[in-house]
Amino acid sequence: MSQPPLSDAARAGQSTFDGDKARALIPQARLAGPMPWVLAIMVALTVLAAGAGLSLGNLAGGARSELSGGATVQILDADPTTRAQQANAAQEALQSMDMVAQSRLVPQEELDALLEPWLGTAGDAETVPVPALIDVRLGGRATPEAMERLRDRLADVAPDARIDAQSSWLQPVFSALRSLQYLALALVLLLAVTSAAAVFLAARSALGNNRETIAIVHLLGGTDGQIAQLFQRAVLFDSILGGAVGLVLGLAAILGLGYQFAALDSGMIASAGLDWVDWILIALIPILGVVLAVATARFTVLAAVRKML
């Protein structure tokens, strides 16, 4: 037999192991496998939860800033004449105060229209006394000190006036919105953990299915990093695909809900829209998902191959 045609190429000491031939070492299920679809569902749900959380944040923020300088003056006297006199006097007094940016005596017709669903159109101002209302916008925040100053100013001209900061009425609503925001954040974290767990299980399964190939690569001088890279590539492809599909599904759901809420034509709901920073954050979700999936796959594989010598 002639002299063997040996190659010195392997002694070059390079460390990369890339390309289609490296990919062929670990056969991929690709779209036939469950991983891209599991990740797509996870990303879609995360996008939805994040969108809801951001939207609630905007809603609470908008309402808070709108109401932070708002106060309501109610004249509670049962006699319509006295009530009207005190309301007009209070309105004049308020307009003379520097701290008041704007005040509006709510017309009786508007009050009647507000109460119509409960009292009907046959309501009589004398049989069902309705307080006179003055909507007040302060230059600053409606702090307890500001409320106290208003009360002092109105005590003489409108002794039956009751003054409340509007934000205090909505405090329970703000608390509920904050709870929902925390819930959305918890959902995002839970979905991230679940996605990582799914990738972990998939990587473990792939490791099991390719145990012999990995052992051969290991014995031929493959490094832990090279072996991990084989699996990272597969997960990278799956997670990019899953992330893209999940993002499209999640955005479709957010936009669909957005149009439905927009149809309510409520001022408060209008402030719940997403701004461009929110959209960027949502667009980052599939990217973070890809990073999380690839990192999980890498650490799973490294932990497994480190058990080999």
Next chain:
Amino acid sequence: MSGGDGEVAFFDNVGLRYGTGKEILTDVSFSLWPGSFYFLTGASGAGKTSLLKLLYLAQRPSRGIIRMFGSDVITMPRSRLPGFRRRLGVVFQDFRLVDHLSAFDNVALPLRIAGVDESELVQPVSDMLEWVGLAHRSEARPETLSGGEKQRVAIARAVIGRPDILLADEPTGNVDPDMALKLMRLFESLNRLGTTVIVATHDVHLLQNVRSSMIMRLDKGRLADPTGALRYPPRKPASSEGQQ
């Protein structure tokens, strides 16, 4: 104790046991010199494959000292072991070819792992397949190859990277006598290029076919040295000295 420069492998009082079982290898001590040809013999179950596993760094010993190419591989960090494995060529008893890769890709695997560019490996791999007589089967997958063909693919994969040490576990176990002789000539050719060759076999006829070979005989996990060349004078076998 030696284990300094010169030897490609040095074992001193090496013992190996799996778990809490009895020792498979006991007090194994020897030196392997560059460019030498060794036969590792012994009955089935004597510990030949276990000793080869220690040599190709698939197993840590339970005790003793192992140096490869002058470095202590037992205390060496794991991250440095791949570099040593790339200096070894191994022909496994059960071939261990990657089933879903072609013969060409199996032979190319060590070069790809070493980071050799695709354009640079096509010719060497094709030449190697031609040399082992499998140029016409380069695209065949292992499942379609005969036992002898698989054996030759495994050998081609083991030697393609020009290893410093070639370890072959029963390399003639699946081939007819003619092919066995051809494989021995192949190993001799490689040996003449400076590769240290260790062939584990229980086929005594093979031993007579390589004149300059030395014999390591394992008996119930203990090593005997019938040719007197493993550890004590002569420190370096004549064939090795001739090549220094």
